[in-house]
Amino acid sequence: MASKSSDSSHEQPSLNYRKSVEIKASPDQFFVWREFLWGGIAGAFGEGMMHPVDTLKTRLQSQIIMNATQRPKSIPQMLRTVWVGDGLKGFYRGIAPGITGSLATGATYFGFIESTKIWIEESHPSLAGHWAHFIAGAIGDTLGSFIYVPCEVIKQRMQIQGTSSSWSSFISRNNLPVKPKGDMYAYYTGMFQAGCSIWKEQGPKGLYAGYGSTLARDVPFAGLMVVFYEALKDLAEQGKKKFPQYGINGSIEGLVLGGLAGGLSAYLTTPLDVVKTRLQVQGTTIKYKGWLDAVGQIWRKEGPEGFFRGSVPRVMWYIPASALTFMAVEFLRDNFREKGNNNNNVVSNLSIERKTSSSVHEVSEN
Structure with missing residues (x-):
């Protein structure tokens, strides 16, 4: 973007000069379509790569719902159970709704996060810093x-079912009545069939089971x-200034820092995830009456x-998933900026990083 001088009489054609001006961020700069696109792609990519680990996690957390009398299995035992009973495809049950949900969350997460942070810092300076980032x-x-x-509801129910044969075996072994008013839901053949089945049996309440607990976790x-x-980016920036010879590109930085941030956040919120999973997979067999009852x-x-x-x-799951997601976003941003610079355009860097001024941009003129 170039800024033209209003007084052409002062221009000196023989000299190349650089001038900086201040402009307000436009609505297009506030909500940037590419942030939604990149976030959606990155979210779907991370979910697709790490779905088998998520299946293992869901199976472990929902054991008491599926069989309250059996002793909970360890990670190796559950791995063997899924592999022997369902094979490789058992680990990928529910991947379609998983990718769909992650695409939507990734798009809104990265699409709104920077603009929201900027708005908070400008309109409520007292909340600047970590509070702005959190909000x-x-x-x-x-x-x-x-x-x-x-x-998420569809995905997790499909994950615990495994293949059709293993689910039928589970139903008959435990002598559980199935729909329409039974204790357990029937086998889901796919994402849309599962959604229609849940809607028919339980209505919107079924599809949004555990909604409050999901928000309480997420x-x-x-x-x-x-x-x-x-915080990690701040430390990385200090390290770059101290050791400029060890500079790394944005993609690698996003890979490492995103993985660390995601893993730490995931561990701290595991109790909330356990409650959410139990509420969502219980179906019509009500073991928990609500969030507080489940906690108790x-x-x-x-x-x-x-x-x-x-x-x-x-x-x-979250360490590599977050690492891959942030790496993908930073890679797309870096390449977009590079392409923009080659076209002599200044591209606003709307990444998750601290800005000294969100509404002021440098505009170059040759």
């Missing part, structure tokens, strides 16, 4: 929850991840260990 992350994730939660998680990512029952029957069941695969 921005929470808002971005909340907006995606309207699509993400139904996809709002703190999303906020913490941005706070940790920002888990504490009384399983103790603190129950709240951290599945924490290892959850962290194992």
Whole structure:
């Protein structure tokens, strides 16, 4: 973008000069379509790569729902159970709704997070810094929850079912009555069939089962991840200034810092994830009457260990998933900026990083 001088009589054609002016951020700069696109692509990419680990986590956390009398299995035991009973495809059950939900969440998360952070810092300076990062992350994730939660319900129910033969075996072995008014839902053949089946049997309440618990998990998680990512980026910037010879590109930085931020946030919010999973997979068999009832029952029957069941695969999932997501976003941003610079355009850097002034941009003129 070039700025033309209003007084051409003062121009000196024989001299090349550079001038900086201040302009206000336009609506197009405030909500940038490419942030939604990149966030959606990155979110779907991360989910697709790490879905088998998520399946393992879901199976571990939902054991008491599926068989309350059986002793909970360890990670190696559950791996063997899924592999022997369902094979490789058992680990990929529910991947379609998983990718759909992650695409929506990734788009809104990255699409709104920077603009929200800028708005908070400008309109409420007292909330600048980590509070702005936390609130921005929470808002971005909340907006995606309207699509993400139904996809999450479908995904997790498909994950615990495994293949058709293993689900039929489970139903007959436990002598469970199935729909329309039975204790357990029938086998789902796909994402849309599952959604229609849940809607028919339970209505919107079924598709949004555990919605409050999902927000109770994801709002703190999303906020913490941005706070940790920002703090790690600050440390990285200090390191770059101290050791400029060891500079790394944005993609590698996003890979490392995103993985650390995601893993730490995932572990701290595991208890909230356990409650959410239990509420969403219980179907029409109501073991927990609500969020508080689930918390109370888990504490009384399983103790603190129950709240951290599945924490290892959850962290194992979020470290690479967050790393791949942030790496993909930073890669797309870096390449877009490079292309823009080659066309002599100044591209606003709307990445998750601290800006000294969000409404002032440098405009170059040759």
